[in-house]
Amino acid sequence: MRVRVEVAVFTVRRGVLEVLLGRRGGGTWSLAATGPDGAGGLDAAATRAVEDMAGIRSITTEQLYTFDRAGEEVAVAYLALIDAGRHPISPGQDVAEVRWFAHDDLPSLEEGQPAVVAYGLQRLRAKTSYAPVAVNLLPDLFTLGEMQAVYEVLLGRGLDARNFRRDVLRAGVVEESGEVRAEGRGRPARLYRSAGGHFAVDARERRVARAISSGDDPPA
Amino acid sequence: MRVRVEVAVFTVRRGVLEVLLGRRGGGTWSLAATGPDGAGGLDAAATRAVEDMAGIRSITTEQLYTFDRAGEEVAVAYLALIDAGRHPISPGQDVAEVRWFAHDDLPSLEEGQPAVVAYGLQRLRAKTSYAPVAVNLLPDLFTLGEMQAVYEVLLGRGLDARNFRRDVLRAGVVEESGEVRAEGRGRPARLYRSAGGHFAVDARERRVARAISSGDDPPA
DNA sequence: GCAAAAGTGTTCTTTGTACACCCATGG
C-alpha cells in the first residue's frame, strides 16, 4: 500500500484565508505532497513537501488525519500555518506554478484533497478557540489590531476589541516589543511579538482550554 | 512503506481502566493490529483487527494518530471503547491468549505500542470533558451512579453527584428507561440509556464543548 | 478640526463549584 503525505498550508492575507497550491505543467492543482521516503519520517516529509513545492523553509506542521484512498493508498494529511508576507513562494523543481488561493474559491484539486483542505480548515478554526494560532500567521512584530483581524477571519465573526486585548494580554501569549508603528492615519499602535508560551497558562492552573465540539472529530 | 493499523481498546471494569491485549503463542503482548488490505479501508481494518484478535464485533473506533516507525512502517492508531461485560473476549485464529490489563500495569508490548496506548489514554481523557464517552463503556441500561463512577475513573478524581446528575441530564445525553434496579442495599436506582445525540446541544446553541488543552496535541 | 484607529474599565449574565438533607430499600 502506497503512503503519501499531503500538507494544507494556510495563510491570511488582506483579510482572506488562503491555501497554498502548486501545479505541474498542465496538470491539476495540488497540495504540497510527497512520499515519506527519505530521512526523518512523516513529519520531515511534510516539511520537505512544502519546501520542494514552494521553496518555503522552516515551517511548523501538525498532523491532521490519515485518509484512505480507495484502499490503494493512504494519505497522511498535515496542517501548516505561515505568514505569506515573510515567506515568498517560488516554484520548485518540476513545479510549473505555485499560488495562494482564497479558501472559498479553490480550483479543481487532485482526488481526495478537497477533504484534506476542509478538515484542515475545521481543525484550524477549532484550534483558534484555545491556541494562539494567529501568531503563526503574523510577522515577527504585529499590532493587536492585526492579530484581532486574523482571528476574525478565522472565526468568521467580529470580536470586541476590548475583550480581545484583555484576553490576549492576560493569557500571556504576546509581549510588548516597546516599538510603535504608525500605519497611516490613526493613532500609532504598539507592536507585540509572540511570547512563545501556549494558552491555558493562567495563574490558577485550573483553567482549561476550549475547543469547538467538532474540533477533533474525524472528517466526513 | 508498510502500513499497519493498531487499535487501543479500552474498557472500565470494577473501577479500573483496562486495555485489551493479545499474544501469539510465546510472543510479545500486542494491541489488536492488522494490515489495511482488504475491503473497506483503514476504519474497516481497525474493526477487523479487534474482531480477529478477540472476537468482538460491532465496536466503534476513532482514528488517533499516525506514527512512523523508523522510517520503514507507518502505524495508523485507533481508539476503541467498549463495555467488557457485553463483549466477552475469545482468542481468534493464531492468537494464544487475549486479556484485559489494567492500564497502569501493562506487560512489555511490541515496539511503538506503548506510545499508542499513552496517546489513546490522553485522547480518551480529553474527550471525557466534552463528549459522552462513558456511554460507550457502559451496558445498554445503566444508572447515573455507574456512569459517574466511569467518569471518575477516567478523570482520576471524584465528582459531585448532584452536579453530575444535573449536567448529564441537562446535556440530554441520556434518557430515562422507566425501569429501576435494586443493586443490593440502598435505594434502587433509575436506569438510563444513551439518548444517542452528542454533547453541546443545549437550547441556545451557543454552548461550546470543552477539551483539555493537550487533548489534540500530537503525542510525544 | 475631523476622520480613523488605539487604548482603557465596568456591569451583567452565564457557568461552574461547593454544599446538606430526605428517600427508598436490604439486612
Add this chain to the structure above:
DNA sequence: CCATGGGTGTACAAAGAACACTTTTGC
C-alpha cells in the same frame, strides 16, 4: 432501625459578553 446508595435545590465564585469614551495621529 440502621446502613447504604439514590435523589433533590440553593448560594457563591469565576468567566464570558456587552458596552462608551478618551487619546493620538494623518489629512
